[in-house]
Amino acid sequence: MPDIKFFFAPGACSVAPHVLLHEAGLPYEPIQYNYAATEIQFPADYTALNPKRRVPVLVVDGEVITELPAVSTMISQLAPEKQFFGKTPLETVRVYEWLNYLSGTVHTGTYGQMIRPWRWTTDADPKAHERVKDKARERLVENFAIIEDKLQGVYAVGDGLTAVDPFLYILYRWAKTRSGIDLSPYPKYTALVGALEKRESVKTVLAKEGLEALNV
Template identity: 35%
Template sequence: MKLYYSPGACSLSPHIALLEAGLPYELVKVDVRAKKLENGDDYLKINPKGQVPALGLDSGEVVTEGPVIVQMIADRAAATKNLAPARDTVERYKLQEWLNFITTELHKNFSPLFQPAIPDEAKTFFRDRLMGKFKYIDSQLAGRDYLMGKQFTVADGYLYTMLRWADGHKMDLSGFPNLMAYKARVAARPKVQEAVAKEAQKAA
């Protein structure tokens, strides 16, 4: 498999998932502004959306959209890892609920903060919305190690990526003790550290 990624982007989430799953993969860096690969190839020929992540399968097919990709990764490692509850269970739908919440309520509210053309007043609005979403997550993490309870899942890699974005935008989450403890717990995982280190090395 090939993971098309950009350092610092949301593609960190499936990168973490691949390492946690122990699946073989090739890391392919994408310049999302120029829509080019490192070798100069046109990324739009691989993913016409022009965004990361994208996962190139050995069959030649390409799967896009982070919440879908991470579930595919979890399912491919289901025999040896427990990165997602079994299909067709209530717990699996709960995982999808978290993935949908992160992608719509966190990820998309961060998007305007990356746009230089958007006025500061508008960015303040989105920052305040994000703080409200983080407050909700903090309440849900009470008594839990991870979003689904005691077990790390692919949703945790996605939320951790959003928390790194919050750091990048200097958002003060210190008032959310459950969330801060959670962030430290996820950051301490060896495979999470490996993903972050690999992308930092590639970005240098």
């Protein structure tokens, strides 16, 4: 078995690959960093590991892998029988289509502005930060409408769990706990989240990270 180290922060986007590691049954060394308000507290030597100073990071036999889609891809390659990137070539394309949208648009482009608005403006006025957050909430509603429309079954792609589903889970979780938006217009998305919380992998990760189930 490869030597795996997994760097994460409780409740961060790293929840998604954390779930995949448990779905795959891969042994790994967990390395947890915690939050100070909205920023993760990284030790000084973390910059040498990941100059971006973000999670998740996966280290496999000394190879450092960053960025959630890349980390998820590596986990999938370590457990190909789990088919985390789909069962057919088209499903694999759909998984990457989802991951690019969720990572670039929803996670960075929307939640990045909502949670850390000061990164998106040179204006230090707290009122300007609130305006950035208000616009991000508008975009989140648009994002979730697109997600709801794309969902067709229990899972995002095909008839089994892929790398997309735990990523969708954490994005919904943030909406539930941080955004204040009404989630009732998204019954398919809510059903997916409810189905995921019944899986042992998700229950295990929530317990390890000290998070309460949403129980939607």
